[in-house]
Amino acid sequence: MALPALFSTFIVTAPPRTSLSLARNPSNTCALKPVQCIMTNPKTNDPDQGTPSRRNANYAPSFWDYSFVKSLSSDYAEEKYVKQVDELKDDVKSLIHAETEVLDKLELLDSVQRLGLKYQFQKDIMQAVDVIHNNNNNSADAWLSDDLYLTALKFRILREHGHTVSQDVFQRFIDDTAGKFKANLCGDVKGLLSLYEASFFGFKGEDIIDEAKAFSRTHLKNALKGEISPDMARKVNHALDMPVHWKLPRVEARWYISNYEQDDNMNQNLLKLAKLDYNIIQSVYQKEVSKLASWWMDMGLDKMAFARDRLVEHYFWCNGMVPDPEYSAYRDMGTKLICLITTIDDVYDIYGSLEELELFTDYVERWDIAEIDKLPMNIKTVLLAMFNTTNEIGYWTMRERNFNIIPYLRKQWVYLCKAILKEAKWYHSGYKPTTEEYFENAPVSIGAPLALFCAYFLTAEQITVEALDYIDKLPSIMWCPSLIVRLTNDLGTSSDEMERGDNLKGVQCYMNDTGATEEVARKYVDQLVHETWKTLNKDLLGSYPFSEPFISANANLARTTQTFYQYGDGHGIPQHWTKDHLKSLLVEPFTLSQ
Known part of the structure; x- marks a missing residue:
């Protein structure tokens, strides 16, 4: 991402992707229970807790009681x-x-x-x-x-x-x-x-x-x-x-x-x-998130004490990107992938040692778990969850779309893990990236391109190699919302993350590069959001080897992240606006006059 004169002009250009060979390895009861979604059960102990220098961000537990989520139902179906x-x-x-x-x-x-x-x-x-x-x-x-x-x-x-x-x-x-x-x-x-x-x-x-x-x-x-x-x-x-x-x-x-x-x-x-349509769609969403709650608990990832337990919030990401009721398969499998993206991000940012993270990345790049026992239990569990879920999605895609998506999905996991590993190396070495270096990497490390990739192949009636090759280049229509995810995330979370000693974010990189105050740096990042939207507006009018709902999913990803981070960190530390949105979406129907 070349950004000449970065501080006086706004240029949004996706960096070239590193080439990776695909051949390397073959009744309306829900309205009566809105207050029951508070969770009070603590997470279980960390089996790797005795390992030296384990970090923990002390994320708040889930707002949601998953037994309640599994019980969601509505007679509007x-x-x-x-x-x-x-x-x-x-x-x-x-x-x-x-x-x-x-x-x-x-x-x-x-x-x-x-x-x-x-x-x-x-x-x-x-x-x-x-x-x-x-x-x-x-x-x-x-x-x-x-x-x-x-x-x-x-x-x-x-x-x-x-x-x-x-x-x-x-x-x-x-x-x-x-x-x-x-x-x-x-x-x-x-x-x-x-x-x-x-x-x-x-x-x-x-x-x-x-x-x-x-x-x-x-x-x-x-x-x-x-x-x-x-x-x-x-x-x-x-x-x-x-x-x-x-x-x-x-x-x-x-x-x-x-x-x-x-x-x-x-x-x-x-x-x-x-009103009637809203309630009917809500009943569809209730079935979807109920099923996902069972999956999440069965996987055991809700017990990872170091990681964010945000299943329902992750469902909100996918729902925001592709809300139309007929795309249930995307919201199901997309939510699973975003859950894994967040958990893997917490492994790299908080939990794993640099040696463990390099092993993790190597296993993903080789797509080989033969030596997985070199990793501690929690990290090994996350890696296996990633492999198993990828295979599950690959099976669905082969059965429903007659296309083997696993080699392409594997590439996206490699892109993500390498991007997060780069940031982990910056952290462990004490290196402070320039603003340009940071924004070349950060839109990928936040997982947005992977989420968008899934929105394509899980909604397309016919998956084509032409579209996959085009998407792999991370075109502007995908790069812009990915950048907006990173920019709004930085505005909403950077202060909290810096307090606990995380990597520099965009705001701090700009401050280091220019000597600007935090207020000035935040205004710069906010203005970059506006400028990136201008580019995206033009991109949305373009001609592509894919169609709806994927085109709208790109803009909707930007909208979703701005909803989460509008007033602060509504994802890592779910705030009242996140809770209110989710209750409205999933729990509280409209009252219909007789």
Whole structure:
């Protein structure tokens, strides 16, 4: 990752991968129990505790009682509710295809998506958006409206759905003399809010969009100090907390459904469908996480005293990346892999000696466990869990997709282990990496590329060598969300990790390189998040040898990590917002009116 002039410009480029030969080695009861998910049972003793110089991060135990997780169930899985959904869908489809004013159509499409129903009406929404786009192209006056709200909403919806829209559509709102947005827009809170949300779909080099973001943010904050309606204040605070483009679809659906009831344009059938659909999908998720809880306990990895026990949080990662109900296989096997990624990360970062970590990496690279007894019990258990789970996933892929994925998956494990080993060597030698060195390695060491790789082959209807070779090069569409995972993780966790003596993170590397204060360094890393999103926005419009849901999974990975680390470390030390999101997702259904 070449980063010339790193501290004054933002360049996001994936480093080349090291070539590795594939041939080297062939009833709604859940609503009644939300308080039961507190865990009080301590972990068992560490069998390797007597080994000299073992470190322990003293991670908090799991928030979840796995007996409770295994018991999750809901009567919304019953067929009668599915039939109700089918009936309501016909009504919503008619609304989507009805001839209405463009503003009414855009607001409807926006609501359908934010209510969590996009997957139900994917083709209908695309057809409606295409009609709006084609009408714009056929009309010279399509973008001449003086309505900032309408212009920004249309810009956002069209870009979100892959249409190229020039930033110049906002030129009419710019004061030609000052080169800034016109002062009379400051009082248009609804328009400012729409402009703010649209600004997060910007590309690199779009100065008008950058100005739109700064202008709208400043005046929305000012508006909160003045006299605006409680409803508008709630919407502004929600957007300033995190823009809709960065929010997880299921998290946004929970909030939007609750607030849609108070909307002046609320459609009763659409609201009923959204609540019913949310509850039905929740019942699907409950079955998935219940099954995973049994797997996790059977594996015994929840008893590793040095490692993070975060099964349900890891399920949230996979759910965030690919939430549509038909991709249950990915959420099942992807969660298992992310559990292993985190446990292996704790082996390298905290628990293992450098000699043990080099052995571990060597066994993974050779894909050979013949000499595994050289490792202590805990590390040996983790390595065997990795091998067994990889083989289990390989068997599923061979059976369901007629493709042997194990050689490719093995390569991804090697990439990960080598990247974490590099950081372990830095730690054990006392070496302080430069910012450039750190960001060449850290997006891989955090496990994001491996998680994305799994999102491809576990969701693709047909796995192709062309796509696998393309993914192996870690293209920008994958590198950007991987970098965002690392950047947001560093912002949320670096202070705690430095206190316990871990490797330097991005914030500290920047401080060492430049002499900047921590506040300045954190602002730099935060700005890099914004710049990386601009690159990713452009990437999402590209042409690739793969399709949905993998393309969206890349952006959703970035959204998931920003949800976890928005206010701090919501993963290693699950905080109230993580718990609230998971309760909403898995435990607490909407109440339906009779």
